[in-house]
Amino acid sequence: MSHSNYSVQEFFLVGFPMDPSVQLLLFFLVLANYLITLTGNGVIISITLSDHRLQSPMYFFLRNFSFVEIWFTTVTVPKLLAGFLVGSHTITFVGCMAQCYFYFLLGATEFLLLGVMSFDRYQAVCNPLRYPALMTGKFCLKLVCGSWVAAFFTILGPLIMVTGLPYCNSNVINHFFCDRTPLVNLACTDTEWVENINLVLAGVLILGSLVLTVISYCLITMTVLRIPSAQGRSKAFSTCASHMMVVTIVYGSHIFMHVRTTHTYTERVDKVVALMTSVVAPSLNPFIYTLRNEKVKEALREAAQKRGLFCTKEIKRKKTFMGL
Template identity: 50%
Template sequence: MENQSVSEFILMGFSVGRQAEILLACLFLAMYVISMAGNMTVLSIVLTDSRLHSPMYFFLSNVSVLDILFTSVISPQLLWNLFSNDKSISFSGCMAQSYFYFFLGTVEFLLFTSMSYDRYAAICKPLQYHAIINGRVCIQMLLGSWLGGFLSVLCPTIMITRLSYCRSNVINHFFCDSGPLLDLSCSDTHFIELMDFLLSSLVVLCSLVLTLVSYTYIISAILRISTTTGRSKAFNTCASHLTIISISCGITIFIYITPSQKETLEVHKVPAVLTTIVCPFLNPFIFTLKNDNIKQAIREALRRNIQLITQKTMSF
């Protein structure tokens, strides 16, 4: 990826002093490390514990993979910019960051929709569940999510790389978001803005509508369960997923689907921090705290590791 009008961009970041930047960098670094460790723990537990080899945990492990990739697209560059005070990023690096940010974000929304259908089948059609959601269907939904994300973001990104950036190379953001990038171009960007708006609306609103329809049936089925314990168990399997998709959809609608206002770019940095850093940090905890099977698997894994360490220590 090359562009004749610009070779690099400057990421303005946050409008705070140098000391505040260092504090933010330390906070973001801690959250990034914990996010990586938490998601890797969930992924390893699901892969190694045979009791978790089911469609629900298959999707959950893929969410962990997406969170690892998603936060790694933004956080390393952001941390470098904050710690070193070097705010530059190459043109190709900027375009790659922008593409993978939207690509992985779209995949995650589509995967959340697949998870809602899985929960619908499990709770509303328990007798037919294994026939409806089998290994082949899970792979098809996963591949469909990745393919949908790849195709929906590819064309707008290619068009953005071909724009002329003659106004400035200073991006008023902490990463290469499409809105601030289009604001720098002296080319006609109306078609790209319209395409971004329509694609974002299609992905987010369709995902939200399908999820709401699924959960309407799910909640109706849960309320018909006679025992309090059964209702609580069924609700706990869905609460974490519903919480995360509500937060993600709300933030995305606020940033990308509401009518764009250039004067609000500074305001958009706060919810952008939530999606790129805070949500991948919270996701493994939200899923773990609401899931007894994962908590039990983690406790057993910790117990086994402690026993192995104790045995090795005693052998010496």
């Protein structure tokens, strides 16, 4: 697709037009959430890599999910922060399309990883004796790579179609990033076929992975309810509770945003939901997984104690060296 096929050279992102003092407050709130997302998910990645107790498939998938969360929020938040702070609202055509692609690529990978994680929990609860033989390291790696590859090819076609649309009426996107729906609304041609294809693919990807998750947890529930002891049932459910909380947050917001046509699109509501999905939800996930997971909490406590002990030894060594 040559650049001469469209007249728009750059887009203007409306963002959240409001009083400057309110924008400054939003800047600090979004920045705080972004830093929490980077730090929290970064800690999960590092602790699951370094602690020998966290080397099971469950934590391998969690580590990959945290990696996706970091980049998913990074696709949109820095540009949003720049808009709040210095009023930088323009984005080039290529930059806009790249942002749109990576947003949906990482979002699609997130859905598929959630489906994979639910499959892992199903195997762990329903087939505990066969679990080590089934969920080998090689098989887990294939599942993660398969999620990325499937997301890549699923999102590539719709992006090519959106890129090829003629944008000649307006370059103003009433959003804080280059979302698919407001982009399609700017095209000066009939876009019904593009909308239908996007709707089908979004439905297959989101709802398909959701069905896998729901079926997995229905089977898990049936298995757990057959456990005779209340303590055993509680322990089995606790291993899945964090994942189910994340599934509810992620799927609920994205189904509202993407599994619908442009005729039901509401700009103000969509921006707020997208803000929650891109900024707030990724910052909550580390807390959900760590606060409800005893192994992760124990590993974090030990890491903090080792770090504190190391710092204490360094201080003592410096005092001794200085003759104090």
